[in-house]
Amino acid sequence: MRTSRIAKDTAKVLQALSPPGKRRTRSALTSDALRSFAFSENSPSDISADLPPKQEAQISDDDGSSLSSANTNDIEDLLVPAAKRRKVQDAIPTTSRSTRAASRTTSTRSPRKVTVKQETAKPSSNGTKPRRMPARKVTSTDGSVVVQPPSNWETMYSIVKKMREENPTAPVDTMGCAELYWRASSPRDRRFQTLIALMLSSQTKDTVTAVAMQRLHTELGEQQPVSVASPTIKTEDEEDKGQALAKDSTLNLKNILAVSPERLNELIRTVGFHNNKTKYIKAAAIILRDEYDGDIPDTAEKLMKLPGVGPKMAYLCMSAAWGKHEGIGVDVHVHRITNLWGWQKSKNPEETRMALESWLPKDKWHEINKLLVGLGQTVCLPVGRRCGECELAGKGLCKSEIKGLVPKGNRGIVVGKDESLDQKYFDIHDVKVEKQS
Numbered sequence: 001m002r003t004s005r006i007a008k009d010t011a012k013v014l015q016a017l018s019p020p021g022k023r024r025t026r027s028a029l030t031s032d033a034l035r036s037f038a039f040s041e042n043s044p045s046d047i048s049a050d051l052p053p054k055q056e057a058q059i060s061d062d063d064g065s066s067l068s069s070a071n072t073n074d075i076e077d078l079l080v081p082a083a084k085r086r087k088v089q090d091a092i093p094t095t096s097r098s099t100r101a102a103s104r105t106t107s108t109r110s111p112r113k114v115t116v117k118q119e120t121a122k123p124s125s126n127g128t129k130p131r132r133m134p135a136r137k138v139t140s141t142d143g144s145v146v147v148q149p150p151s152n153w154e155t156m157y158s159i160v161k162k163m164r165e166e167n168p169t170a171p172v173d174t175m176g177c178a179e180l181y182w183r184a185s186s187p188r189d190r191r192f193q194t195l196i197a198l199m200l201s202s203q204t205k206d207t208v209t210a211v212a213m214q215r216l217h218t219e220l221g222e223q224q225p226v227s228v229a230s231p232t233i234k235t236e237d238e239e240d241k242g243q244a245l246a247k248d249s250t251l252n253l254k255n256i257l258a259v260s261p262e263r264l265n266e267l268i269r270t271v272g273f274h275n276n277k278t279k280y281i282k283a284a285a286i287i288l289r290d291e292y293d294g295d296i297p298d299t300a301e302k303l304m305k306l307p308g309v310g311p312k313m314a315y316l317c318m319s320a321a322w323g324k325h326e327g328i329g330v331d332v333h334v335h336r337i338t339n340l341w342g343w344q345k346s347k348n349p350e351e352t353r354m355a356l357e358s359w360l361p362k363d364k365w366h367e368i369n370k371l372l373v374g375l376g377q378t379v380c381l382p383v384g385r386r387c388g389e390c391e392l393a394g395k396g397l398c399k400s401e402i403k404g405l406v407p408k409g410n411r412g413i414v415v416g417k418d419e420s421l422d423q424k425y426f427d428i429h430d431v432k433v434e435k436q437s
Contacts, residue, residue, distance in 0.1 A: 132152070134342050134344055134345065135149055135355060135359050149359040150341070150343045156341065157364070160372075161367075163375075164371055164374050171205070171206040171207055173374060175206040181193040181194050181197070182217055188295050189252045189253075190321070191295065192251075192252060192296060193217075193249065195296050195313075196213070196256075197213050198316055198317055200268060201271075203272035206377075208272075217250060217251050218250060219250065219267060220255045220264075221254075221258065253294050257289060261278050261282060277308060281308070283307045284306045287306060298324075301314075303318070311349075311353065312329045312330055315329040316369065325362060328353050328368060334349070334356075334368065334372045334376075335349040335352045336376065336382065338356065342399035387403070
């Protein structure tokens, strides 16, 4: 597009009249150029008439004017398309741009120093802490599968055993099923009484089972005194005692077969599920009379065929009645505590029994039940565990330890602001815990 002479002159005049100190941006130049084409009453030919004589002479003399070198581009030249601008920028060599950027960076900022901190592992005072591992199966080089016991199980077992021996106050220690037989009864009746106690103990506390067994020992049938004669050759102590009369227990197979279901249910009404247990005891008594000559079976498999007898009762009965340790009697306490310790991950007592029997030495199969049942009744309770009273606390052995509990001796004591522990003369267990303000 050709540019007219008048447009060039107009651009020169506007450029000459603009303040020299003000920075002319591209947008400002564009707006000025557009403003020069705006309609006004003064025609372009009248512009020279309004100017002073000196400026008119300068405008007429285009070649001699000092403004002839001014940049008087057309409006289309001032408005550069965006695509063209991108092409112009892309045409700039990359090396020049990077050089300018590098020079600008070095001039404004100093190079940043990166320091890599090398941390060295601090050796612990107790040495490397071993990882707690549950019981696991390991395949040896010859292809055989060996069950590795849990880590530190011997340490935990010995600590708990010592703690239980020092404080045998759990109900299972004095009222367990193995202790509820009548001392003056015959060996056959003792084995039968142990089986009945185990059948009553299901879903029942030991204290309640002991009360029901006491009623069966004394109220089931007619009480007949049994004369126990002294030996022919007497010692000095036996001479003073003479002939002793002992009262025999009424709990035997004969009386169980003779008693009515209603009377039997009345005697054991305090135990859990006493209606079902009455049926099981009566049915089991008939089987013992007909198939086992009035005695209990001598294998766990045969015991589990009796109504109401499961694996736990069968293995505990074999240990207590026959002295044979064929399996581990796993109840809720053994199942719960061994899972809390991380010895295995099992969903029910039967899975726990199979997991324990795969690695636990057989000489501990009998005592582990009484050991962990007593621990679960006194310290490791199902609700409100007393981890502060357990000897395993603070040693990193128990996986489920609740840290921060009040240790034994301070539990339940509330000391005021103006008194000390020496001023409290009362039993710890009689203190009602109050919320301090």
